[in-house]
Amino acid sequence: DIVMTQSPDSLAVSLGERATINCKSSQTVLYSSNNKNYLAWYQQKPGQPPKLLISWASTRESGVPDRFSGSGSGTDFTLTISSLQTEDVAVYYCQQYYSTLLTFGGGTKVEIK
Amino acid sequence: QVQLVQSGSELKKPGASVKVSCKASGYTFTRYTMNWVRQAPGQGLEWMGWISTNTGNPTYAQGFTGRFVFSSDTSVSTAYLQISSLQAEDTAVYYCATSPRGGNAFDLWGQGTMVTVSS
Numbered sequence: 343d344i345v346m347t348q349s350p351d352s353l354a355v356s357l358g359e360r361a362t363i364n365c366k367s368s369q370t371v372l373y374s375s376n377n378k379n380y381l382a383w384y385q386q387k388p389g390q391p392p393k394l395l396i397s398w399a400s401t402r403e404s405g406v407p408d409r410f411s412g413s414g415s416g417t418d419f420t421l422t423i424s425s426l427q428t429e430d431v432a433v434y435y436c437q438q439y440y441s442t443l444l445t446f447g448g449g450t451k452v453e454i455k
Numbered sequence: 456q457v458q459l460v461q462s463g464s465e466l467k468k469p470g471a472s473v474k475v476s477c478k479a480s481g482y483t484f485t486r487y488t489m490n491w492v493r494q495a496p497g498q499g500l501e502w503m504g505w506i507s508t509n510t511g512n513p514t515y516a517q518g519f520t521g522r523f524v525f526s527s528d529t530s531v532s533t534a535y536l537q538i539s540s541l542q543a544e545d546t547a548v549y550y551c552a553t554s555p556r557g558g559n560a561f562d563l564w565g566q567g568t569m570v571t572v573s574s
Contacts, residue, residue: 343516343517354562364543382560382561384500386500387465391507391536391552391564391565391566391567392500392550392552392561392563392564393564394560394562397559397560397562398560403562408543425568427528429459433499435499435500437560437561438504443502443514443516443517443537444490444502444505446492446499446501446502446503447499448499449499449500450549
């Protein structure tokens, strides 16, 4: 199975400041035939199901604020919240869907400092 | 309206079985696989596997073979997760999730079903 490793486990950021979450896969999730990274980011707030923020490593879902951005390729990826808002307090997960056996990262809890 | 609606919370004794349902609406049920995701209390997301809603063929992640069974009924656009010989460690929220927009990431989730196993 592809192992997804997120860092840090948690971070506290001041309102309006940048939050950066890293995700590393144990093998590439870049499909060479279409040059797409099979990597998604989800946001989960307490008591709610996860919400898809970004697919294909960098494509924001409709309605997701543009302060959220995804970058990276191959095995190393980053989710950036450019200016943290109160409503962004949540746990964020990366997920690879390159393999038929999908896997999630362990999650990163984002809080307000 | 495109949605997945799951059955309600369950309280079961160790050794019992449970069947969680996930009813799809607003899209063609058989076009997209249905996935199951487990989240134990205070823990992260764990992908359990998926079922082809077209053929009924399931695929299970490591650790979810044997006691876990995925099934689907196309006549009612519903997927099912059955867990037998329940153990305390099975206490978790179980989500169904799929990709009706045609991508591979999960853009549609059920609300989750809490299964509690306690004597």
